[in-house]
Amino acid sequence: MIAILCGDNDFLRSRELSKLVAEFVQQNSDIALEKLDGEEATSNQMRGALQSLPFLAPAKMVVLNKPSAQKDWAENIADILKDIPETTQAIIVEPKIDKRLSYYKTLKKQPGFKEFNDVDANNLPLWASDYASQQGGELKAADARLLIDRIGPNQQMLASEIDKLLNFSPQINRSSIEQLTDPMPRSTVFELLEAAFTGKIARALELYQEQRAQKVEPQAIIAMLAWQLHVLATIAAGQGQGADQIAKTAKLNPFVVRKSQGLAKNLGLSRIRQLVDDLLNLDIKLKSTNIDADEALKLYLITIANI
Numbered sequence: 001m002i003a004i005l006c007g008d009n010d011f012l013r014s015r016e017l018s019k020l021v022a023e024f025v026q027q028n029s030d031i032a033l034e035k036l037d038g039e040e041a042t043s044n045q046m047r048g049a050l051q052s053l054p055f056l057a058p059a060k061m062v063v064l065n066k067p068s069a070q071k072d073w074a075e076n077i078a079d080i081l082k083d084i085p086e087t088t089q090a091i092i093v094e095p096k097i098d099k100r101l102s103y104y105k106t107l108k109k110q111p112g113f114k115e116f117n118d119v120d121a122n123n124l125p126l127w128a129s130d131y132a133s134q135q136g137g138e139l140k141a142a143d144a145r146l147l148i149d150r151i152g153p154n155q156q157m158l159a160s161e162i163d164k165l166l167n168f169s170p171q172i173n174r175s176s177i178e179q180l181t182d183p184m185p186r187s188t189v190f191e192l193l194e195a196a197f198t199g200k201i202a203r204a205l206e207l208y209q210e211q212r213a214q215k216v217e218p219q220a221i222i223a224m225l226a227w228q229l230h231v232l233a234t235i236a237a238g239q240g241q242g243a244d245q246i247a248k249t250a251k252l253n254p255f256v257v258r259k260s261q262g263l264a265k266n267l268g269l270s271r272i273r274q275l276v277d278d279l280l281n282l283d284i285k286l287k288s289t290n291i292d293a294d295e296a297l298k299l300y301l302i303t304i305a306n307i
Helices: 010-027 041-049 071-075 076-082 102-108 121-134 141-151 156-166 173-178 185-197 202-215 218-237 243-250 254-267 269-289 293-305
Strands: 003-006 033-037 060-065 088-093 114-115
Touching: 003 010, 003 102, 003 173, 010 033, 010 060, 010 088, 010 156, 010 269, 033 041, 041 060, 041 071, 041 088, 071 076, 076 102, 088 243, 121 141, 121 156, 121 254, 141 173, 156 173, 185 202, 185 254, 202 218, 202 293, 218 243, 218 254, 218 269, 218 293, 243 254, 254 269, 269 293
Parallel strands: 003 088, 003 114, 033 060, 060 088
Antiparallel strands: none
């Protein structure tokens, strides 16, 4: 058996890998399980692991993580797959793979090929609710959206946070989410910018102080502000395109694009450019002169609110 697990959805890909490994170990033993990382093992070492006979077991399993990191492996993949004996169960894990290459096309022809992509942003709250239900709990759609807004769209992280919340109570609600989860810095920075752009100076400064209380340094906040402005500029430049198309072209998460579309539309590209220039000048001043970083950043937020 040859299983190929591709795609950037870490949660689904890792769950499938764990399932295959658990089934094999249950039927055989972990002594017959071998794991190699393509960023450390050579192509010859990986081929040798696949072609060697099992020891003290009727079969063996070889898990190869990112084997294409070795150029020779990718170039000879067709021959490698042909030479795998029936006594070996091979699992090839490729989180990031260029679909234009012959390597991808060869793997895709295999019966055991599976590709795990991120869940569409529109379906993510439903997935979160279903996941909570599968674990014996309850998470309503509105509360699922709140959780996603706080910690982001990564399914692995969402599943971990849902598990934690369910240990507290089988019914996840707004109160438990706000009490037991910490908002991701980028999510908070989006709220910070949104508050500033809508003239809510007190709220913007409150969110800034929350970031500093969490030991997030001013330079890190500037970096996150720059990232958020980059997202807004990308969306504004792609006016007329759908969120999925913008996300695909700019290699952004569709959830992030959808969340920022309204703000980008209200600001417009020229205003976003001015904000980028102002932030760049602020960054240069902080690195070249002796000024109070906190006060300078607060002034930047107040300036935004007064534009």
